[in-house]
Amino acid sequence: MTDIFVARSDRLAARKVAGEVVILSADDSSLYVLNGVGSAVWEAADGRTPLSAIVDDIICRAYNVDRESAWRDVEEFVAGLVSYGVLRTSPEAMSIDLPDHRPSVDI
C-alpha cells in the first residue's frame, strides 16, 4: 500500500449542493455528482493531505468502516476520477492554484 497525495483539478467548477459535491468540467462540460463518501474525499483532496490520512482520519471515522475496505474503495474511487481528469495524484505533496475548498453551507 503506497501512499499518495491527491489534488483537485483547476479546470473544474464545483459546489456542494444539498450534501453532494457537483463537479462540472470547464473543458468538456462533463458533469459528476459525488455521494457522501466521494464528497468527503473531494473536499479533503488539497494536495497536501496524504490519501492514508484521508482514509484514516475522515472516511473510517465518519463512516465506521474498516481500514482495508475503505482504502480499497477510496483507491478505486480516486483512480476513476484521475482517469476523468477530475483529480490528480502524486507521490509528493502538491500545491493547487485554487484555494482550499471552503466549508460549504449544506443547505
Place this chain on the structure above:
Amino acid sequence: MSDLMQYVWDRALDSHVPLSVHFDLTYRCNERCVHCYLDHDDHGEMTTPEVTDVLDQLAAAGTLFLTFSGGEILLRKDLFELVAYARALQFDVKLKTNGILIGAREAARIRELGVRQLQISIYSHRPEVHDAITKVPGSLARSLAAIRFLSAQGVRVMIANVLMRQNASDYPGVRALATELGVDCTIDPTITPKMDGDTSIVALRLPAPQLLRVFTDRSLVGDDFMTAPSMEIDRETLDGRPCSAGHTFCYISPYGDVYPCVQFPLPSGNLRQQRFERIWFESPQLGDVRSIRVRDLPTCSSCGHVSTCTRCPGLAYMEGNMRGPSSADCEKSLLRTGAAAAGVHPGRGTGSS
C-alpha cells in the same frame, strides 16, 4: 438536459439553493442595439471589492452556474480579475459579450481562466443587417474575429441569434455561419420591454407570419411542429412551478439589485443594503414568486396549452400581473399549434403582427 443535470436541479429546488445566477457587471455598452432593454448610462456600478464580496456570498449560498453579462462586460477594466476570482471560488463561468474587444490576447486569457462558454450575439450573416441593428459599423466583422480567436484557443462559443423584424429571414445564414465557424447557435425570438417599463421596442418582435415560419421550420424544430396540445390538464402540471426564476435562479444588476430573473424586473432587495442570503430567503417579493403554482394562475391554469406553454412570468409581470398570461407566449402557443390559447385566439393577434 441530462438526467444527472436534472437531478442536480431537482436537489437545488428541494433545498432552495440559488444554483444559477445571471450577474450583469455593467449596463455600459459599445453597441447600441435597436432592441436592447437597458439604459446604458452608469448609475453607480458595484466596485471590484463589492462584486467579489457578492461572489463570496453566492458561493456560500451554493451557486454553481454564474453568467457574467451586461452591457458589454469587457468595458469593465476589472473583468478578468473578477473572472479569476469567480473561478478561484469554483464557479462554472459563462460570459455573454458582443466580442468586439476580444483579440488573441483576451481569448488566451479566457481559455486560461477556465471559462466554460462564451455567448456572442450575431444578428445576421450580412454586415449591413447586423451592423444596422448594433449601430456600429464593422461590428459583425469584429464579433466574428472574436469567435475565431476564441475557437483557436479551444473555448466553446455559442452564437446567440435574436430574431426581430430587421433580421427575420437571416437565421439560416447565421446557422450556416455557425457551422462554418464550428460553434453552436441558438435562436431566440424574444424581445422584452425595457427595464424601465418602456414597451416601444416590443414593436420589433417578429410579426406572426414570420414567427410561424420559424416555428414550422423543420431544420429548427424537427418533426415536433404543429403538435396540437393535449387539452387534458393533469394534476402534476397544476402543482408545478411556473419556472426557475426565484427558485433556483436569480438576477443581479450592476447596482446590486436582486431580481427573480433578468426578464423579471421585480425589485427584491439590494446587495449594498442586505446580504444575499437574507434577500434570497427573506425577501417578501421572492417569497411571493415562490408561492405561485400553476394552479394559482387564473387564466393559464385552465388553458389547454398549460403543460407545454413557454409562459414567462417576468413578461407577464411586465404586462401588469405576474400571475397573468404573457401575451407573447400565448401567441407563440397559438402559432405553434394552431389551437386557441387562453390569452389570444386565432385571427386575433396580440399587437405584434
